[in-house]
Amino acid sequence: MDAKKMSAVRWPRVISVGNAKVKIYRNAEPTNAKGVAYILAWKGTEGRQRQKFSSEADALAEARVKCAQIHAGRIEGAEMTRGDRDELQAARTLTQGTPLLSVLAEWAKAKQLTAGNVIAACEAWAARTGTAHKRVTVKNAVTDFLKAKTAAGKNVAIDHADSFKRMNADLGDLFIDSVSSRQLDTWLSQWDHPVTRNTNRKRIVSVWRWSQRKGYLPRDARTEAEMTDTAHEPPPIIGIISVQTWTALLSYFSKEHPQLLAALVLAGFCGLRRSEVHAQTWEDISLDRKNLRVTSGKRGTPARRMVPICDAAIAWFRLCKKRKGFVCPTVSYKGQIKPSLAVDGIRRIAKESTIPVEQPAGKIQGQPRFPALPENCFRHSYISHRVAGTGDIARVSLDAGNSPKEVNRHYRELVSEEDGKAWFLIPVGNGA
Numbered sequence: 001m002d003a004k005k006m007s008a009v010r011w012p013r014v015i016s017v018g019n020a021k022v023k024i025y026r027n028a029e030p031t032n033a034k035g036v037a038y039i040l041a042w043k044g045t046e047g048r049q050r051q052k053f054s055s056e057a058d059a060l061a062e063a064r065v066k067c068a069q070i071h072a073g074r075i076e077g078a079e080m081t082r083g084d085r086d087e088l089q090a091a092r093t094l095t096q097g098t099p100l101l102s103v104l105a106e107w108a109k110a111k112q113l114t115a116g117n118v119i120a121a122c123e124a125w126a127a128r129t130g131t132a133h134k135r136v137t138v139k140n141a142v143t144d145f146l147k148a149k150t151a152a153g154k155n156v157a158i159d160h161a162d163s164f165k166r167m168n169a170d171l172g173d174l175f176i177d178s179v180s181s182r183q184l185d186t187w188l189s190q191w192d193h194p195v196t197r198n199t200n201r202k203r204i205v206s207v208w209r210w211s212q213r214k215g216y217l218p219r220d221a222r223t224e225a226e227m228t229d230t231a232h233e234p235p236p237i238i239g240i241i242s243v244q245t246w247t248a249l250l251s252y253f254s255k256e257h258p259q260l261l262a263a264l265v266l267a268g269f270c271g272l273r274r275s276e277v278h279a280q281t282w283e284d285i286s287l288d289r290k291n292l293r294v295t296s297g298k299r300g301t302p303a304r305r306m307v308p309i310c311d312a313a314i315a316w317f318r319l320c321k322k323r324k325g326f327v328c329p330t331v332s333y334k335g336q337i338k339p340s341l342a343v344d345g346i347r348r349i350a351k352e353s354t355i356p357v358e359q360p361a362g363k364i365q366g367q368p369r370f371p372a373l374p375e376n377c378f379r380h381s382y383i384s385h386r387v388a389g390t391g392d393i394a395r396v397s398l399d400a401g402n403s404p405k406e407v408n409r410h411y412r413e414l415v416s417e418e419d420g421k422a423w424f425l426i427p428v429g430n431g432a
Contacts, residue, residue, distance in 0.1 A: 012041075015063040020070035022063040029054075042066055134215055138179065139172030141211045148210070156206075158333065159275070159341075163203045176208070177217055181227040194231035201228055238410050239374020240381040243422045248370065249350065250426060254319055257349060262320045262327045263342035264378070266292075269313035269424065271382030271400045274343045282323045287314050294401070307399050310424040319428065347373045381423070383411045388420025 013024040022042045029037035038059035040051045053059040088100075095103045107118070114121040136144075142164055149156040157164070170187055171179060184204060191197040208225035211217050241249075246268055253261050266277045270292060279296035286292065290309045309317075317323075328342035350373050354366030374380070379400075386396045387407060396411075397404040 013060075015060070015067050017064075017067045017071040020067050022067045022070070024056075024059050024063055026056075040066065042070065135175050135177060136211075136216050137172060138174050138176045138207075139168045141176045141216055142168055142172070142207055144214070145207050145210050155275075155278070155338065158338065160203055163200050166200075167204065167207070176211055179224060181224040184225055184228045188228060194233045197231045198233060201225075201230065204228070236410065237374070238380050238384070238414060239377050240384050240414060241371070241373060241377050243385075243419050243426070245371060246381065246423060247426050249346075250316060251429075252353070252369070253346065253349075254316070254428075257346075258319070258321075259329050260342050260346055260349075262317060264346055265313050265316045266327060267343055267346075267378035268382055269310060269316070270307050271379050271386070272307070273379060273401075274376065277343050278328055278339045278341060280327045281325060282327055283325075285309075285317070285323075285327070287317055290314065305398070305401055312424055312426050312428075315428045343378070347375075380411070383407060384414040385420040385423035387411050388413075388415045388417050389424065390420070391417075 011026045015022045025039040032054050038053045110118045146157040188197050204225045208223040263277050266272045281295050284293040284295045292307050294305050326339040328339040330337050331340045350370045353369040355369050356364045357367045359365050383400050393404050393407050397407045
């Protein structure tokens with residue numbers, strides 16, 4: 001602005017918006033290169049406020065901002081300097097959309113928890129857990145988990161296929177690090193039976209723990225799956241079968257389904273668990289030495305425990321023509337030879353087997369050949385009859401891979417001593 005225009009301007013200048021007014025004074029300023037300074041003056045919350053500028057344009061721009069703020073009722077905002085507003089804007093940029101007060105509250109809490117060592121604590125956490133984890137969906141995590149277990153020789157993908165299929169259907173599209181324990185509890189609530197619920201809970205805990213080890217979840221805390229509720233299970237029902245039923249089963253399967261006889265003998269004469277029967281190989285069975293070595297024991301039990309084979313079991317084993325490889329019949333699964341679920345097949349066949357009986361009207365109707373076979377009845381019957389026949393709980397628990405406490409609690413006094421001894425003396429050819 002030239003001298004004529006400057007002399008034409010009347011000072012102080014007044015900028016107004018509605019009833020709000022801000023005055024600009026032009027004063028001599030020896031320390032300024034131009035020799036003048038522009039002073040803004042307005043009424044704030046604490047009386048008359050002033051702010052100095054060296055540029056008339058800057059003074060005019062700031063006066064208009066403050067006047068608009070005062071008119072809008074934001075008189076406190078008018079007391080902010082341009083530097084204050086720049087700092088506020090920079091702070092909001094740093095928070096990346098998170099409210100500034102929330103960030104400050106979180107920082108204050110972190111400062112309190114770390115006694116002021118926020119950066120050091122963060123660096124220690126990053127060193128321990130890694131600065132980031134790879135985000136994957138539940139479906140991808142389950143797929144990778146099953147591939148890893150299959151490669152390690154575990155039959156998890158086959159044995160628990162239904163659980164993982166439902167997990168993928170209901171939760172598969174969610175990122176595994178975003179699924180909360182509340183969501184998982186809601187998912188588990190679809191199973192009313194406590195044992196079934198807990199079984200499916202074991203599956204999600206396995207997947208979540210594995211994902212944590214592989215870097216799909218933070219490693220510094222318990223997983224959300226581990227924080228789900230465990231259902232209270234009632235005392236287990238020890239379902240057993242009689243010596244007569246056991247004799248009839250041996251005779252029937254040796255004649256009608258000889259390919260399943262060895263699995264039946266393992267379950268009833270040797271007391272192997274369902275999964276142990278399915279994994280057992282003939283190479284770990286010695287008929288001459290009258291013992292077997294469990295090929296793949298249950299996790300948490302003696303991995304390669306030895307189990308004695310009674311004379312009756314040896315005689316039934318010798319009826320099996322093929323005594324190499326897996327004891328159970330095999331199936332092809334994705335190009336690999338796997339043992340079939342023979343114990344499940346035995347129970348299904350026994351349930352479906354009937355005896356034709358002539359009715360009074362001359363009609364022929366099928367009657368069940370066998371009574372109902374409870375789940376795990378072969379192993380339960382083995383332990384119960386051995387305890388009754390020998391009275392040696394310590395030895396039975398060692399052979400069965402159970403604790404003496406569990407055997408004493410669940411399997412005593414279920415059968416007589418006479419039946420206990422008879423169970424292990426059934427000769428080949430004796431049947432119903």
